[in-house]
Amino acid sequence: MxxxxxxxxxxxxxxxxxxxxxxxxxxxxxxxxxxxxxxxxxxxxxxxxxxxxxxxxxxxxxxxxxxxxxxxxxxxxxxxxxxxxxxxxxxxVFQVMEGRRVFEDMSVEDNLRCGGVTRPAGEFKTGVERVYDYFPRLKERRQQLAGYMSGGEQQMLAIGRALIAKxxxxxxxxxxxxxxxxxxxxxxxxxxxxxxxxxxxxxxxxxxxxxxxxxxxxxxxxxxxxxxxxxxxAELLGNPDVQEFYLGLSHGGEKRRYRDVKHYRRRKRWLG
Incomplete structure (x- = not known):
């Protein structure tokens, strides 16, 4: 490449x-x-x-x-x-970090506002409505503290905050x-x-x-x-090595036992 x-x-x-x-x-x-x-x-x-x-x-x-x-x-x-x-x-270029990293002591909407610091203030209203279109649950909880949200809702908030930055x-x-x-x-x-x-x-x-x-x-x-x-x-999903080492399938398509997968990981063909 x-x-x-x-x-x-x-x-x-x-x-x-x-x-x-x-x-x-x-x-x-x-x-x-x-x-x-x-x-x-x-x-x-x-x-x-x-x-x-x-x-x-x-x-x-x-x-x-x-x-x-x-x-x-x-x-x-x-x-x-x-x-x-x-x-x-x-x-x-905007990164959504592993582990979500929301501001737990701030509301959902204030978290979203933090994502817009690089954008003109006048864009926030349109941007936040776009986020709520993708994530209706965030709109329902927009005044709730982010720390009290579920893991899935926090992930939605982290992605929504990134979208505010366009x-x-x-x-x-x-x-x-x-x-x-x-x-x-x-x-x-x-x-x-x-x-x-x-x-x-x-x-x-x-x-x-x-x-x-x-x-x-x-x-x-x-x-x-x-x-x-x-x-x-499509090529990777059909690749026998990917099926074995990352999807847990044998060449015949059966689920592999964890012990078998661990054994096969030791002989990855592309690292030979």
Whole structure:
């Protein structure tokens, strides 16, 4: 996937290396792309480097003693890996962090107002009504303190706060984390609507490979700080290795026992 940037790529990450504390090499020549107006899934197990990738794109590494030491991140044709996070946000890149990170002691509507600090004040009314259209439950609870909301409602609020900023590129870090299956389905349906109706390009980091590939156009799979497999969602869903290692299925389509999956993980063919 490296090489010349395609005109339809809104984001291109090229041969990226990230080091923490001047010692720990976390990303090791990682390359991926996110097409304009599409949904791109970034999949992998815990510790693969998915969240680090998003933080590198949004400029948030410095707060954790991390730094990009090689490669580049190109957004809309221009390098951004040396820009501070506030500049990156103003360019239209907004990240929804893992764990939701809402302001618990503030109301739903005040949380949403915080998302609009980079936009003209006059846009807030229209923006918040758009958020309430996607998330009617937030409108019902708009004066409620965010800390008293359920995990699913807080995830809706975190995504809604990002939408107030009118992002061109929305980075979503594990939006299904800790949610019941029905809520996961609801959240992913809304993510698909946001992409389709508002044209927001989305880079989706997930461990729930089936849910992510169900809405994504293309996907990349990470292992140990590198991309080891990529393709369209249909190609990845049909790939026997992906079925075994990420969907828990054998080549015949049967569910694998946890012990079998753990054993097969040791012989991942693309890392041989």
């Amino acid at each position: 490296a090489g010349k940037i395609d005109a339809v790529d809104l984001l291109a990450v090229e041969n990226l290396e990230v080091v923490y504390n001047d010692v720990a090499l976390t990303l090791k020549g990682l390359s991926l792309r996110a097409g304009q107006g599409g949904i791109t899934a970034l999949l992998g197990a815990n510790g693969a480097g998915k969240s680090t990738t998003l933080k590198a794109i949004s400029g948030l590494l410095a707060g954790e003693d991390g730094a990009v030491t090689d490669g580049r991140i190109v957004f809309d044709g221009a390098p951004i890996n040396h820009l501070p996070p506030e500049r990156i946000v103003r360019l239209g 992002p061109r590129l929305l980075l979503l870090d594990e939006p299904s984390l800790g949610l019941a299956p029905l809520l996961v389905e609801e959240i992913f349906d809304i993510i698909r609507r946001i992409n389709r109706d508002d044209g927001v390009t989305i880079l989706l980091v997930e461990q729930n490979a089936r849910a992510a590939l169900g809405i994504a156009d293309v996907g990349f799979i990470m292992e140990n700080g590198r991309i080891v497999l990529d393709g369209t969602s």
